[in-house]
Amino acid sequence: MEIKLVKDILEANEVIAAQNRAFFNERGVYVVNLMGSPGAGKTTLLERTIEGLKVRRKIAVIEGDIATSRDAERIAAHAIPAVQINTGGACHLDGNMVRGGLGQLDLDGIDLLVVENVGNLVCPAEFNIGEDAKVMICSVTEGDDKPLKYPLMFQVSSVLLLNKIDLLPHVAFDLDRFRADALKVNPRLVIMPLSCSTGEGLDSWLQWLEESSATQGA
Ligand code: MG
Ligand code: ZN
Numbered sequence: 001m002e003i004k005l006v007k008d009i010l011e012a013n014e015v016i017a018a019q020n021r022a023f024f025n026e027r028g029v030y031v032v033n034l035m036g037s038p039g040a041g042k043t044t045l046l047e048r049t050i051e052g053l054k055v056r057r058k059i060a061v062i063e064g065d066i067a068t069s070r071d072a073e074r075i076a077a078h079a080i081p082a083v084q085i086n087t088g089g090a091c092h093l094d095g096n097m098v099r100g101g102l103g104q105l106d107l108d109g110i111d112l113l114v115v116e117n118v119g120n121l122v123c124p125a126e127f128n129i130g131e132d133a134k135v136m137i138c139s140v141t142e143g144d145d146k147p148l149k150y151p152l153m154f155q156v157s158s159v160l161l162l163n164k165i166d167l168l169p170h171v172a173f174d175l176d177r178f179r180a181d182a183l184k185v186n187p188r189l190v191i192m193p194l195s196c197s198t199g200e201g202l203d204s205w206l207q208w209l210e211e212s213s214a215t216q217g218a
Helices: 002-027 042-052 068-077 095-102 152-158 164-171 173-186 202-213
Strands: 032-036 061-064 082-086 113-116 133-139 159-163 190-193
Touching: 002 095, 032 042, 032 202, 042 061, 042 068, 042 113, 042 202, 061 068, 061 095, 068 082, 082 095, 133 164, 152 173, 159 173, 159 202, 173 190, 190 202
Parallel strands: 032 113, 032 133, 061 082, 061 113, 133 159, 159 190
Antiparallel strands: none
């Protein structure tokens, strides 16, 4: 029974995600689903991304959080459209929640929408929201064992951003092992080590995002 129920929920979500996808395609909006643990640096990455790319891309953001609008306030301070979705306790965004957020967001002229998912390495990986790409962010302070412990998130992501590499000298984190394990669960994963504090490695990410989003609406 329980397995059947989960299957039904995921199938219903797929229908809505496909509708969202069609909605984005019609408007030429490239959509990134940004996932990662609490504290990995999702919002800070978003702020750096907006600063680095806003001259060349019209960006909007949907912020998913269990409670509070703190992240949306941080993003709105960068003078781009931002909407907060509070999940009311749910630990991930689904297609229906994103559709609800779209009702409050004017996508006119927008060519890149980044959706910051709820901080969680598990179920955000199971729910498509209509995105073009799933991007996950990990930080070296979380430890190098995550690819084997949370394989689904690594499997469904196109890009893995490894944040806080400026802290590598201070933590026990084996970058080679992390990279090898991540590629074991997803051989096509694009891995980019970076630091949102120092800016190291951010150029590669911005270039990837600019090139990928050019495929939509061009
Ligand atoms: Mg955040
Ligand atoms: Zn969840």
